Amino acid sequence: MALEPVLGEETLDQRAEGEEQVEAAVLPLRDVVVFPRMVTPLRVGRDKSLRAVEAAVQREEPLMVLTQRAEEVEDPTPEDLYTVGTLVTVARVLRMPDGTTSVLVQGQQRAQVVEFLQQEPYLRARVRLIFERTDRPPATEALMRAVLSQFERVVQLDRSVPEDAYVFAMNIEEPGWLADLIASTLNLKTAERQELLEIFEPSARLLRLSILLARLLDVLELENKIQAQVQQEVDRTQREFYLREQMKAIQHELGEVDVYTQEIQELRERIEAKNLPEEVRARAEKELNRLAQMPPLSPEVSIIRTYIDWILELPWAEETEDNLDIAHAAEVLERHHYGLKKAKERILEFLAVRKLAGDRSRSPILCFVGPPGTGKTSLGKAIAEALGRRFVRVSLGGIHDEAEIRGHRRTYIGALPGRILQGMARAGTINPVFMLDEIDKIGADFRGDPAAALLEVLDPEQNHAFSDHYLEIPYNLSKVLFITTANILDTVPPALRDRLEVIEFPGYTEGEKVQIARRFLIPRQIEENGLQGVPLKITDGALRRIIREYTSEAGVRNLEREIAAICRKTARLVAEGKPYRRVITPASLERYLGPPRYDYGRAEEVDQVGVAMALAWTEAGGEVMPVEVTLMEGKGVLLLTGQLGEVMQESAQAALSYVRSRARDFGIRPKRFEKTDVHVHVPEGAIPKDGPSAGITIATALVSAFTGIPVRRDTAMTGEITLRGRVLPIGGLKEKILAAHRAGIQRVILPKKNQRDLVELPRREIRGMTLIFVETMEEVLRAALARPLPGLRARCNDNGMK
Incomplete structure (x- = not known):
């Protein structure tokens, strides 16, 4: 840090002309540049530096101070030092408590190292004294005034620069001295200070200093502008706060309340009026007290307000009384x-x-x-x-x-x-x-x-x-x-x-769908399509045809859509004044809905060999599904088609194994299986099928194909088969039986253990059907084939239920 300059004292004659060289001890400095005529305190801690100071004091000779090129170097060599420095005189040496030495020096004259004479025990060099001009031509005079003007502005903007520095600068007559004083006062980088020290011509030094001052002024003015904006914002906030407090006091005197205070008071009244549990009330009041202490523009105000609103909107004790009739x-x-x-x-x-x-x-x-x-x-x-x-x-x-x-x-x-x-x-x-x-x-x-x-x-x-x-x-x-x-x-x-x-919620039966359409769907669509008072009737036969041929679902959504289509077309005819059908019959459906979109299962017209009717369950309800078996000469390969899942394929293999194991009982030569390929196909091959419930159906179709005995066309069946010929229970019983009834099938073969599920069946829907409950495959074959198998031991009569 530079102290005040000493005016009028010159140890060396700086106005002499010619070149003069002297020998001096060298003191390396870190991050410090000493200018001529400036008094500067230095901290010295390195042994070689202390020896250099002691040698200069003992010999009563000037000390050469040089700045290091890199401040991190601990033991600098001549290559680590700048060659231009300042000859100084040591004014005072003090030992400090931390073990370092404080040396007060005064710069005398610029000097440049000619050669280093020694490095141990301290650096010593021969230096050339630099003499500079002291005259003031007009250009230099103009530069001095410009630099002084810039320096005055810096002193006004930068609080770290003392105002006395500008007063000293005004009283300096020499251009070089002026440049050195200002350079030692400004907060410049070490490289920039060294650059100014190495400029020997005063006018050139002033010009370079002017450039540095201009750059510093730009930074200081921008910083001052930012500080002014920040201070203005702070002042505005403080002013608003002061005015709000004044407004509160005035409103209090007038008996009025501001909007923010009124809102908090309303929340407090709502909390008191709300029937809240104690824990909830305490939480709401705590959050409301936090809200009351915050300034209205705080970002957390909306968060707390929303939280309190949710507490007050939720029901905590409000309860409706149940109608227990x-x-x-x-x-x-x-x-x-x-x-x-x-x-x-x-x-x-x-x-x-x-x-x-x-x-x-x-x-x-x-x-x-x-x-x-x-x-x-x-x-x-x-x-x-x-x-x-x-x-x-x-x-x-x-x-x-x-x-x-x-x-x-x-x-x-x-x-x-x-x-x-x-x-x-x-x-x-x-x-x-x-x-x-x-x-x-x-x-x-x-x-x-x-x-x-x-x-x-x-x-x-x-x-x-x-x-x-x-x-x-x-x-x-x-x-x-x-x-x-x-x-x-x-x-x-x-x-x-x-x-x-x-x-x-099982799928609706056909009868239930007709009733739902009659009670709910048709009246609703008539009202929605503006047909109140218009005589329009859809017969039960038409509804059943819509259910069977225009929809395929367990519910009634598509049924309502088809009824809505009929009502819309009728509404158009009524609106246009054209004649319309008052009674919708099955025969007139295609005029409204187009050709049928679905084929519901129907029983076979004649008894056939190798074809048995299975009952399947889908998300759209029950379905009747034929299983076809064809025999061909081959090597005993089992071919399965119709997009059958793994479980269904395993059922087909189990059924074939059962038939082969009982071939003699069924009158089939065992060697025939070795020369016959078996192809099992379930039609509608684009639809994936899976599950074990078609096991007895596949076994029946296999026996029929190998024996040539037809399967009864009025019989359908469902049940899982084991290798021993046991019949296991299945699911979806209601939907499967209703599908058989819809297809006109009169006899259904079911597993014995599914008899307990009959309570779910609507009796009116299956009136006239015969349900045959079986436990073994032998009973299935006796009930399903058109005539008895030769060699099959009779065990019992059909276990049927009308």
């Missing part, structure tokens, strides 16, 4: 839906238990499982109406983020509660009917598993204190009647499935 509930359910006996009975049972046990009874977690269009969602609305509760529906299909159920943390921008609490806020009561639709279509990825988050929602042991990430307060869901829907249960995790009470 069982007769009324039964009437409502019957009015909205036809059939669905099991689901309706379960709701009436819940009402009965609720009526007797009160709040001690738990709300069931129902799961309606069935094909699309069977009335699962609409039944939930009917249940809410029957109970007198609010209804909320949330579709879960396709969600992947666990936060959709539990909400987001409040630290996130735009955070909200999960769909469960959003639904509760819409309901406005703590005991709505809450439908979680499409629960089987939930996905999982890196954002979490929403199905796992539903465990707490649907578990009666946990949902009395459901924790949402946004709310962070336990919320009671125990009084909610949750109803979930799914098309299949295979994709629902076992832990979630365990918490559900599953109620299956």
Whole structure:
């Protein structure tokens, strides 16, 4: 750091002309450049540097100070030092507490190293003294004034430059001295200071200094501008705060309240009026107190305000009273839906238990499982109406983020509660009917598993204190009647499935579809298409043909679409004033709906060899499916076609193995299998088929093909076969029997163990059919073949039921 210059003292004659050389000890300096006439304190710690200072003091001779090229060099050599430096005199030497030595020096004259004389025990060199001109031609005078003007501006802008420096600069007459003073005062880099020291011509030095001052002024002016803008913004904020406080005081005197204070007061009144649990009330008041202490423009104000709003919007104690009139509930359910006996009975049972046990009874977690269009969602609305509760529906299909159920943390921008609490806020009561639709279509990825988050929602042991990430307060869901829907249960995790009470929604029978169309679909479409008062009737025969030939579904959505098409075309004719059909018959359907789109299964016209009728279950209901077997000369290869799945292929192999093992009993030569290729085909090969229930059908067709005995055309069958000829039970019994009835089949062969499922069958739909229950394959063959097999031991008569 440079001190004040010493005016008028010159140890060496700097005005002498010619070249003069002297010897001096060399003091290397780190990051310091000493200018002539400047008094500078130096810290000396290296041994060689201390020896150089001591030698200069003892010999009473000047000391040569040179700046290092790289300050990190610990033991500099001549190559590490600049060659131009300053001869100084040592004014004072002090020992410091940290072990270093403070040396106060005064610069005397520029000097340039001619040669180094020694390096040990300290550096010593012969130097050439630099003499500079002191005259002031007009150009130099102009440069001095320009530099002084720039320096004055720097002193005004840079607080680190003392104002006394400008006063000293004004009193300097020599141009070189002026440049050195200003250079030692400014905050310049070491390289820039050394550059100025090495410029021997005063005018050139002033010109270079002017350039450096101009660059420094640009930085200082920009910095000053930024500081002014910041200070202006701070002043504006302080002024606004002061004015707001004044406004509050004035409004208080006038009996008025500002908008922000009024809003906080309204929130406080809403919290007091709301029936909140103690824990929730304490949390809301705590957040409101935080809000009241914040300035209105704080970014956290909106976050806290939204959080308090959610607490106040959620129902905490609001509850609707259940309508426990069982007769009324039964009437409502019957009015909205036809059939669905099991689901309706379960709701009436819940009402009965609720009526007797009160709040001690738990709300069931129902799961309606069935094909699309069977009335699962609409039944939930009917249940809410029957109970007198609010209804909320949330579709879960396709969600992947666990936060959709539990909400987001409040630290996130735009955070909200999960769909469960959003639904509760819409309901406005703590005991709505809450439908979680499409629960089987939930996905999982890196954002979490929403199905796992539903465990707490649907578990009666946990949902009395459901924790949402946004709310962070336990919320009671125990009084909610949750109803979930799914098309299949295979994709629902076992832990979630365990918490559900599953109620299956089977596909509607043909008779049920006719009744649903007559009671619900036709009146609704007549009203929606503006045909009230227009005589229009669709006969039962027309409805049955639509069901059989224009739709293929377990529900009634497509049926309603076809009825809507008939109503739309009729409405157009009525609107145009043209004649229209008042009665829609089966024969007139093609005029409205075009040619039939589906072929429903029909029984064979004659008994055939190698063809047996199987009964299959699909999502659209039951189907009659023929199984064909053809024998060819070959090497005993079994060929399976018709897009059969692995299970069905294994059933075909098991059936063939059974037939081969009992070949002698059936009157078939065993060697015939070695020279015969067997081709099993199930028509409609573009449709994938799988399952074990066609096992006895394939075995029957094989026996018929090998023996040449036809299979009865009025008989269909379903059942799984084992290698020993046992007949195992199957699923989808109701749909399969109804498909056989629709196809005009009079006799159906069923596994004995499926006899317990007859309670699900509508008696009026299967009137006139014969159901034959069997336990072994021998009984199947006796009932299915047109005539008895030679050699087959008679065991018992047909076990049939009319």
